[in-house]
Amino acid sequence: MTALKADPKPVLFFDSGIGGLTVLREARVLMPERSFIYVADDAAFPYGNWEEEPLKRRIVDLFVTLLAKYDPEAVIIACSTAFTLAGADLRATFPDMRFIGTVPAIKPAAERTRSGHISVLATPGTVKRAYTRDLIQSFAGQCHVNLVGSQNLARLAEDYIRGDVKPDAEFLHEIAPCFVSEDGAQTDIIVLACTHYPFLANVFRRLAPWPVDWLDPAEAIARQARRLVPLIDGRSTQPDFAVFTSGDPGFATRRLMQGFGLSMDQSVSSPHNQGDFFL
Structure with missing residues (x-):
């Protein structure tokens, strides 16, 4: 009896909001065998209103939970603010994870x-x-x-x-x-x-x-992700889905996610205090 192949691990996208969808669109073309998880830290949006140290701590702490929960093959930080601030800390904290960053072109x-x-x-x-x-x-x-x-x-x-x-x-x-x-x-x-x-x-x-x-920058980010994410036989059977840290992104956003082929993960919520979150 032939053993069933395990699904390829997903690629996780991270952004403060929905901007990373521009990169996801390109990544799907180049990595058709993968499934995708889109994480929007909308409870903390916009990142430009934050002081650097609290925001850096928030991002690193959030990834402790995200990586444990979803076990992705790689992470695309589809946000220049997040990556230029916390990219080095993320790589130091999670040395076994591939992080693909977004920097000004x-x-x-x-x-x-x-x-x-x-x-x-x-x-x-x-x-x-x-x-x-x-x-x-x-x-x-x-x-x-x-x-x-x-x-x-x-x-x-x-x-x-x-x-x-x-x-x-x-x-x-x-x-x-x-x-x-x-x-x-x-x-x-x-x-x-x-x-x-x-x-x-x-x-x-x-x-x-x-x-x-x-x-x-979207196409260049997707090309870099393709270079770093192993190309494997087979194709994921898992659906692509979106996670919003607010837990309530609103009807217009849900409809937008559906338009991008993303279902909604209901297991994430965040209190009104933007410094805290639950997954």
Whole structure:
């Protein structure tokens, strides 16, 4: 009698909200044999409102439970803020786990720019992180790099994808500082350094004062995950599902998850205190 093969382990996605869905879309194409678990720490959203140390502790503590509960093959941190803040601590705390991070796509932007003027549109946390400054120093030393930290775009993107579209003026206010024209040269590449932002790419293109290349990191993150996640025979029979730490993401979000082929795991809830959670 032939023994049944065990299902491949799932790949776990982690984000503060629904921005990581842009990466999940690409990862499914490259890793069709895997199932996926999407974890949104919406009880703590937006991460930009947190002080660094409490947020770092929260993320690491949350992964103690997530890894024990779901035993994934690998973890994709689909959030620049989370990875640039807690990535090193996660790898040190869980040395046997593969963590694929999200960092601002500064290197490819520096390779592609013709004008030498790049803007990095990110959350305030990512903008102020030493990790981001190190990327600029290492890969874009010959470029003029304009860091733009938006306090509101992640929230606007979450509203937008759920169908709650705000006036153009709100979006334009957030992206206007990205467009720099000096000494006859203009910004020609804008790095979307938050996985929420690609949801708004068509809005950005429509409102931009001149054409630029909006650099979406999703495909590059998925390619890196494919390189690190073993390719195996067979295909998972397990459904993809989503976990929200609030325990109550609301009807619009549930419908969105269904549209992405994700069922809802009801076993996660979080009290109103964003510093605590239960799984």
